[in-house]
Amino acid sequence: MDNVPDPIIQQPTDAIVRITSTAICGSDLHLYKVLSPLMRAGDIIGHEPMGVVEEVGRDVEHIKPGDRVVVPFNISCGHCYFCDQDLYYQCETTRDTGKLAEASSLLGRGKGASLFGYTHVYGAVPGGQAEYLRVPQAHFGPIKVPEGPPDERFLYLSDVLPTAWQAVAYADTPQGGTLGVWGLGPIGQMCARIAMQQGVGRVIGVDTVPERLSLAARYGVETLDFNAVDRVGDVVLEMTGGRGVDAGIDAVGMEASGSAVASILQATKLQLDRATALRECMASIRRGGTLSISGVYAGPIQAFQLGDLFDMQIQVRMGQANVRRWVDDILPLLTDEDPLGVEDLKTHEMTLDDAPHAYEIFQKKQDGAIKCVLKP
Numbered sequence: 001m002d003n004v005p006d007p008i009i010q011q012p013t014d015a016i017v018r019i020t021s022t023a024i025c026g027s028d029l030h031l032y033k034v035l036s037p038l039m040r041a042g043d044i045i046g047h048e049p050m051g052v053v054e055e056v057g058r059d060v061e062h063i064k065p066g067d068r069v070v071v072p073f074n075i076s077c078g079h080c081y082f083c084d085q086d087l088y089y090q091c092e093t094t095r096d097t098g099k100l101a102e103a104s105s106l107l108g109r110g111k112g113a114s115l116f117g118y119t120h121v122y123g124a125v126p127g128g129q130a131e132y133l134r135v136p137q138a139h140f141g142p143i144k145v146p147e148g149p150p151d152e153r154f155l156y157l158s159d160v161l162p163t164a165w166q167a168v169a170y171a172d173t174p175q176g177g178t179l180g181v182w183g184l185g186p187i188g189q190m191c192a193r194i195a196m197q198q199g200v201g202r203v204i205g206v207d208t209v210p211e212r213l214s215l216a217a218r219y220g221v222e223t224l225d226f227n228a229v230d231r232v233g234d235v236v237l238e239m240t241g242g243r244g245v246d247a248g249i250d251a252v253g254m255e256a257s258g259s260a261v262a263s264i265l266q267a268t269k270l271q272l273d274r275a276t277a278l279r280e281c282m283a284s285i286r287r288g289g290t291l292s293i294s295g296v297y298a299g300p301i302q303a304f305q306l307g308d309l310f311d312m313q314i315q316v317r318m319g320q321a322n323v324r325r326w327v328d329d330i331l332p333l334l335t336d337e338d339p340l341g342v343e344d345l346k347t348h349e350m351t352l353d354d355a356p357h358a359y360e361i362f363q364k365k366q367d368g369a370i371k372c373v374l375k376p
């Protein structure tokens with residue numbers, strides 16, 4: 001934690017938001033560990049903020065000082081080639097075209113849109129785990145939300161809810177069919193709830209953290225502890241008549257646990273990503289099914305079973321969430337009835353000064369931490 005100058009308006013499309021709540025994401029944990037070489041001293045982290053508009057630039061019309069807003073984690077202009085196709089994470093106006101961003105794409109294609117608080121390959125934009133945030137492209141990004149319910153009702157519109165919504169949409173499980181969800185962190189929990197809300201028949205959820213398994217079970221998920229079985233795929237096949245789940249969501253990403261070999265490859269930098277959960281997910285999907293990846297991956301994966309995916313005719317869809325694409329679908333559910341139960345995700349509320357402790361318990365899955373919300 002450090003003190004920095006308050007941000008000021010730099011462009012006519014900027015806004016300044018006074019942050020009232022700001023959450024820590026599984027994606028921040030990647031920066032905290034495996035992606036930390038991409039960080040520089042003085043970088044401000046955080047991409048799940050909400051608060052009150054303090055000031056707007058002259059081109060910002062849909063929000064005004066005093067409005068209560070949630071800020072999407074990706075920064076999109078709303079009117080470029082990709083934004084016009086609802087691919088807000090691919091925004092051409094904000095994508096980082098710097099040398100580092102270009103070099104970090106092995107295909108030589110650069111990176112997607114700038115992200116708040118996400119290093120020097122995603123625009124080096126100061127993030128939202130702070131008292132004040134400068135919001136670029138504020139003529140489009142910030143989502144105005146109603147007064148009344150607590151912040152925790154709307155906060156997850158910044159990331160968790162649209163990410164989970166997109167993962168479920170991409171999974172495209174048939175009505176009454178079976179969805180497998182790997183990882184029962186905030187993203188996986190919400191994937192399960194959204195899928196059931198939309199008429200999926202069964203959700204099988206895989207994790208090992210007791211509090212996360214039991215929270216999912218409370219919502220009707222059939223849970224599986226990956227440390228309690230030999231091969232997750234075998235158990236999932238047993239549970240699904242020998243065929244596998246219709247669709248699988250990987251909500252774990254590059255820091256999956258459960259394989260010593262993968263950990264050594266990552267520690268020795270032979271492989272950036274630990275793909276244990278992804279492989280188990282792939283081994284559990286039925287032929288002709290769908291693999292939806294929302295867990296973040298950053299590099300090549302060795303001995304990747306592409307041929308098996310091909311033979312099994314598995315469709316793969318993935319990527320960062322195009323946040324604004326899903327907001328109009330989600331907002332009507334954040335009503336008094338709170339059908340998704342979003343408010344129970346938060347296990348810890350702390351001040352900004354407690355952020356180092358929050359990171360530690362969230363990373364180590366201690367003290368029942370599922371979602372830590374900081375209150376500046």
Ligand SMILES: NC(=O)c1ccc[n+]([C@@H]2O[C@H](COP(=O)([O-])OP(=O)(O)OC[C@H]3O[C@@H](n4cnc5c(N)ncnc54)[C@H](O)[C@@H]3O)[C@@H](O)[C@H]2O)c1
Pocket residue numbers: 025026027028029030159160163182183184185186187188206207208209212226251252253254255256257258276277293294295296319320321370
């Ligand atoms: N696509 C997007 O736009 C987007 C947005 C937000 C987060 N994410 C990514 O989604 C992932 C999950 O985020 P989160 O906030 O829920 O994080 P989290 O760290 O709280 O959750 C990850 C969960 O995966 C579990 N896990 C670890 N290894 C596993 C394995 N082998 N099998 C099954 N489960 C395993 C962990 O116990 C943990 O509960 C992260 O990779 C994050 O970067 C992506």
Ligand SMILES: [Zn+2]
Pocket residue numbers: 025026027028047048073159160
């Ligand atoms: Zn996030």
Ligand SMILES: [Zn+2]
Pocket residue numbers: 076077078079080081082083090091092093094
């Ligand atoms: Zn754009």
